[in-house]
Amino acid sequence: MKKQFPDQFTWGGATSSYQIEGAWNADGKGPSIWDVFCMIPGKVHNGDTGNVACDHYHRIAEDVALMKQIGLKAYRFSISWPRILPAGRGAVNQNGIDFYNKLIDQLLEAGIEPWATLYHWDLPAALEFEIGGWLGEEISDAFADYAGVCFQHFGDRVKNWITINEAWVVSILGYGLGVFAPGRTSNAAPYLAGHNLLKAHAKAVRLYREKYQPAQHGQIGITNNCDWREPLTDTAADKAAAERALEFFLAWFADPIYKGDYPESMKTRLGSRLPEITPADRELIFGSSDFFGLNHYTTMYAADAAEGAAAGSVYGNGGLSEDQDVSLSVAPDWALTGMQWAIVPWGCRKMLEWIAARYDNPPVYITENGCAFDDKLEDGQVHDVARIAFFEGYLGEIHQAIQNGVNMRGYFIWSLLDNFEWASGYSKKFGITAIEPETLRRIPKDSALWYKTVILNNGLNL
Ligand code: PNW
Numbered sequence: 001m002k003k004q005f006p007d008q009f010t011w012g013g014a015t016s017s018y019q020i021e022g023a024w025n026a027d028g029k030g031p032s033i034w035d036v037f038c039m040i041p042g043k044v045h046n047g048d049t050g051n052v053a054c055d056h057y058h059r060i061a062e063d064v065a066l067m068k069q070i071g072l073k074a075y076r077f078s079i080s081w082p083r084i085l086p087a088g089r090g091a092v093n094q095n096g097i098d099f100y101n102k103l104i105d106q107l108l109e110a111g112i113e114p115w116a117t118l119y120h121w122d123l124p125a126a127l128e129f130e131i132g133g134w135l136g137e138e139i140s141d142a143f144a145d146y147a148g149v150c151f152q153h154f155g156d157r158v159k160n161w162i163t164i165n166e167a168w169v170v171s172i173l174g175y176g177l178g179v180f181a182p183g184r185t186s187n188a189a190p191y192l193a194g195h196n197l198l199k200a201h202a203k204a205v206r207l208y209r210e211k212y213q214p215a216q217h218g219q220i221g222i223t224n225n226c227d228w229r230e231p232l233t234d235t236a237a238d239k240a241a242a243e244r245a246l247e248f249f250l251a252w253f254a255d256p257i258y259k260g261d262y263p264e265s266m267k268t269r270l271g272s273r274l275p276e277i278t279p280a281d282r283e284l285i286f287g288s289s290d291f292f293g294l295n296h297y298t299t300m301y302a303a304d305a306a307e308g309a310a311a312g313s314v315y316g317n318g319g320l321s322e323d324q325d326v327s328l329s330v331a332p333d334w335a336l337t338g339m340q341w342a343i344v345p346w347g348c349r350k351m352l353e354w355i356a357a358r359y360d361n362p363p364v365y366i367t368e369n370g371c372a373f374d375d376k377l378e379d380g381q382v383h384d385v386a387r388i389a390f391f392e393g394y395l396g397e398i399h400q401a402i403q404n405g406v407n408m409r410g411y412f413i414w415s416l417l418d419n420f421e422w423a424s425g426y427s428k429k430f431g432i433t434a435i436e437p438e439t440l441r442r443i444p445k446d447s448a449l450w451y452k453t454v455i456l457n458n459g460l461n462l
Contacts, residue, residue: 003399003460010113010410011455012074013067013432014368016120016165018050019419021080023057027095030086032122033133037181048425054417055440057099062442064106066433067416070448071455074113076367076412077103078120078165079154081146088124089142097153104157115367115412116154117162117223118147118204121170121181128182134170134193140200147204151212159218162293162367163204166225167197167253176320179423187320188273195275198256202288222257223293223367226250228347228354229302232329237304245302245326246354258359260286269323291409292355295368297339299347300328337390338372338428345393352401352408363409369394370414372421372428375445382434382445391447395460413451417442 018034025031038049056063067075082088083096100116107114123133131138147163164170173180176190201222208220229245231238247255247263255263260282266274277285305327321328334342348369355364371390375382395411402408418431432448435441454460 001462003396003462005399005459006402006408007458009408009458010074010365010412011072011451011458012076012113012115012410012412013070013072013416013451014076014115014412014414015056015416015419016078016117017080017083018053018120018122019415019421020054020056020417021083022050022052022055024049024051026057027099028086028093029080029096030082030088030093031125032080032082033125033128033181034122036125036128037183040183043183044423045425045427048420048427050420052440053420054435056417059440060099060103060106063417064103064110064112066442066444067107067112068110069452070416070432070444071452072112072416073455074115074160074410074412075107075416076115076117076162078117078122079150080122081119082122082124082126084149085124085146086126088127088130089145092149100154104154108157113160114158115160115162116150116158117165118150119143119163119200120165121174123181133182134175134196135189136196139196140203143200144203144207148207148211151208151216155208155212155216155218159216161208161218161220162223163201163220164197165223166295167194167201167222168225168249170197172320187323190320191270191274194252195277195281198253198285199281202257202285205288206284219290221289221291221293221365222253223295223365224250224253225295225297225368226351227297227341228299228344228351229326229328230299230347230350232301232303232327235304237306238302241304241324241326242302244324245321245328248324248326250355251358254292254355254359256282256285257287257289258362269325289362292359292362292364293367294351294355294364295414296348296351296366297369297371298337298341299344300330300342303327303329338374339424341371343371343390343393345397348394349397349401349404352398352406353404356401356406361405361407363407365410365412366398366408367412368414369411370430372430375418375429375434377434377436377443380443382443384432384445384447387432387445387447388450391451391454392460392462395454396462399460
């Protein structure tokens with residue numbers, strides 16, 4: 001069966017700076033909160049760090065050639081803030097500008113559209129020390145100033161900008177559960193961090209629209225992550241619990257942008273822990289995204305926990321589930337990836353349909369989707385059949401969502417390369433390309449060859 005995607009559909013691959021670049025202190029780069037977090041014993045599996053990672057910093061030519069060979073139409077990478085501004089604010093590091101210029105130029109030469117994310121978690125450590133990171137009042141202006149440096153230097157060639165990657169992860173895992181940098185725990189800080197992330201995003205967008213977009217003609221938006229929440233039973237209570245869980249996950253950030261305020265369920269349950277969106281904030285944030293960026297990985301059942309104890313996921317992706325009175329679970333027959341995330345392709349379709357219904361069918365890009373498996377490198381090959389099956393399942397449901405009217409514009413595989421998987425270190429492999437230990441040689445897996453044919457056919461041939 002043929003599943004044809006729309007003309008002009010953007011087929012891409014994604015990575016992020018800290019996860020692949022290495023060169024953590026080369027050529028004037030300042031330290032990020034992830035450089036520091038990795039130094040703290042016990043924070044990252046096996047004591048792994050991003051000091052070398054895939055050494056992408058020194059292998060641009062090789063990596064762009066790999067993307068060209070796979071046939072990527074677009075490449076989503078992130079810019080390391082402390083490589084551009086080593087102290088977070090003030091002096092610009094020209095070597096950092098040169099590095100991204102080289103990457104962008106080589107992508108364009110290879111016919112690959114650059115998609116730049118401005119913040120994929122590697123905050124300059126100076127800003128954590130000096131103003132409390134995302135809890136600091138000055139952080140949104142600092143971010144907008146940094147964004148301006150990027151628009152100024154790269155905006156003549158970069159036409160697709162993502163401000164913030166996954167404000168939910170930054171807030172909940174970084175400032176609530178403390179499992180990601182900067183490792184703080186609190187039940188109030190995440191909501192303040194989230195508020196400042198929204199303001200930072202919106203200030204960068206305002207600057208782009210006022211000063212750069214008229215001449216540069218690019219698009220700018222934010223990428224949020226959300227897993228689907230399926231009601232455990234048909235009861236009204238479980239249906240409401242699933243809806244509430246989605247509101248605490250995605251509508252937390254999308255409602256202010258598309259509706260001008262936080263969801264009612266969050267305001268009621270969080271009280272003064274949730275900052276108020278003032279008229280000035282609303283003016284700034286409402287309408288501040290040219291497209292809807294979504295990172296999607298998995299699905300869980302949600303049940304009302306008002307009567308019992310809320311149960312989150314041990315992997316953190318329930319968030320602060322006691323705030324929501326939601327209990328999460330998975331069906332025993334759902335297959336799991338190496339992250340213990342369930343493989344539920346139909347959840348992706350329901351997620352997309354929920355977004356289309358709630359936000360009036362905005363243009364959507366899935367800016368990450370993928371899976372970790374315990375791949376085996378044998379005779380220089382990786383036969384990752386489970387990963388191909390995962391992608392076929394998810395893309396099949398995305399195709400169905402398009403048939404059902406969802407305004408899908410593009411899809412980025414996470415990830416182009418096996419890389420530093422945050423607190424899991426190098427133990428979790430998401431890539432369609434393996435990295436040979438020691439030599440760091442790139443070895444396309446079977447899924448990379450499979451993806452090449454999907455892109456060539458502009459769809460699936462099942
Ligand atoms: C995303 N959760 O992280 C990131 O954008 C990537 O950098 C990362 O490599 C990828 O997904 C795979 O993990 C997430 O707990 C981390 O729900 C954790 C969660 C979601 C996304």
